[in-house]
Amino acid sequence: MRTTDDLADDLATAVEGDEIFAVYQPQVSLESGSIAAAEALCRWSHPRLGEIDPATMIEVAERSGAIHALGRRMLDEGLEALTEWREMGRDWAVAVNVSPVQFEEESFARHVADEFTRRGVPPGSLVLELTVDLQPGEERTVLPQLRMLHGTGVEISLAGYGAAAPSLEHLERLPLTEVKLPGELVRAAEGPALALLRDRVEVARAHGLRVIAEGIETLTHLDSAVQLGCDRAQGFLIRHPDSEIVFP
Template sequence: MLTSEDLATDLAAAVAGPEIFAVYQPQVSLETGSIVAAEALCRWEHPSHGDIDPETVIEVAERSGLIHALGRRMLAEGFRAQAEWHETGRPWAVAVNVSPLQLTDGSFAMHVAEECRRHGVPTGSLIVELTADGAVDDPVVLAQLRSLGEIGVEVSLPGYGEGSLPSELLPRLPLTEVKIPGRLVRSAGGPALASLRDAVAVAHDAGLRVVAEGVETLTHLDIAVELGCDRAQGFLIRPPDSEIAFPGSGAPN
């Protein structure tokens, strides 16, 4: 039986090699239908056990202390892809998932700024997407998020609309974007739809962009539009893909 300790040992050896790689899932503007960003998602293809579930990878990395090395690897992957997009006339932003544990490193924002310069991409085209919405309660994490905002990096908060974040906090947090989970988008109807629409309005009043995740059908896309979301992401738009060129750039009609 494969244990967490076994996985941690294997991950330590894999984190700098080809077993770890990124796939990219685009986001489209619901106003224009064009791709405007793509989220870099971590994948681990274990030589003996095949694809390891992404949540397991993050859990093992956090418990073992490998999250910093893994996080820097994923930032590098995202910057590499973004540099290629920009060179080929696709000025898309890249969203990279960041664990709150990475933000306990006081040099995180400085490292991000240095990597942006090294890869020749503007800091304003990077979106740091937190992997936990509770992270904003930590003063150390908040300090790093503010430092990222000061250099122009955008910050995205997941899990919006689930009620864990008091709406009055939104204007005081160093955020650029909130993301509505796919399960809420896909189940929205009746009172739930009205409640989510109100949550989107609150986010907009705070000056934040709203992304609908998990858009899998045209009905889900219609819900995202009805909610007033700014962007959509999901299998209907395009599944995660290692191909970073994304032939075709529009949302489904």
Template sequence: MPTTDDLADELAIAVGGADIFAVYQPQVSLESGSIVAAEALCRWRHPRLGDIDPLTMIGVAERSGVIHALGRRMLDECLDALAGWRETGRDWAVAVNVSPLQFEDDSFAHDVATEFEQRAFPPGSLVLELTQDVESVGEPVVLPQLHMLREVGVEISLAGYGVNASSLDGLEGVPLAEVKLPGDLVRSTGGPALVSLRDKVEIAHAHGLRVVAEGVETLTHLDIAVQLGCDRAQGFLIRHPDSDIGFP
């Protein structure tokens, strides 16, 4: 197995080629049952090692600084996919994970906002999903850039909602549009836990936030998402992540 440094060097090279690619997992509206969005997930198919675990890849990217080039590559792919969907009459949104480290690049938010406006995408069609600790979302280096993005119609999503007491404490100034319930919560919820999590969904709705249930793998999980009052769901029951962005 290559060392972390070796993987970082190889990842820096791979970012510019076909070994790095996006797969897309659709989200459905629980009201209509229709696909309304798709989350882009980054994959690395190493020529010798095969598919690299995504958590390993992101860890290497963040520690080495390659996260900036990797993040921009993924955003470019997402915006191209979004344009392609719209050309074929699919008015879906695309969501992509971003690391708070990407906001250390002063030009990151400005570049995303500029391209989003230049390509005339409608508000809400690009969602940036923050996946790290919620404390980082309110950091001074991140918050102004989130507001810049929100002003041009890019939505901000927060993963991991419902894990701690309220999950919105300290985030009053963050321009969120969406929160996501992690799959392990959705899959294990029942009885009193269902009531507690439903209360958190109601809190999110009271703040005007959309709620997405992740990790929906069975009809039982889907029923739980409905009982919780979620707006959208994604998971293997609906579709596995797929590089075919048409989702026929």
């Protein structure tokens, strides 16, 4: 059985090869029904162990420091996909997940800004997605770079909104463009739970933020997203993540 240290060594090598790749899950506008963006999701196909659980991969990457190289790889993959979409006349945005650990590199924000400038893609078509469990100590390293990126037009997304108390506090402190409701909350949105989540959506909307419902698996879930007043939705009902970047 391979240990976490073994996986860390494997991951450091994998980032440089073809074991790491992106799959894309589209987000559709609930108003028009058309694709507005796609989230780039990182996958690791280990030559002996098969596909590694994404949560395990990120944990190993953050603890080993490989998250920096992995993050740059995913940014490159996302921007390359964005370039191809635009060449095909697809005016979509791409969302790339980022870890607070990546912001420990003072050059992180500048690297992101330089990359989308070099590729000639509009800043508003790149979304960086953070998770809601941002710690106070991490905010000191993350906030200045987020503000710099936001100032250049990069959009900032907060995943996990509504699932924890810090969610509402982050609306005040972070330079956000959108928030994402976790699938488990949307799928459980009935009765009082629906009313509570709708209140949180209204708070986000009052801050001028776009709201995305994740984890949409059935038409009932999609109806809940509409009742909540969400702007976009993503999930298996709409499309499973796919390595192909050409969506109908």
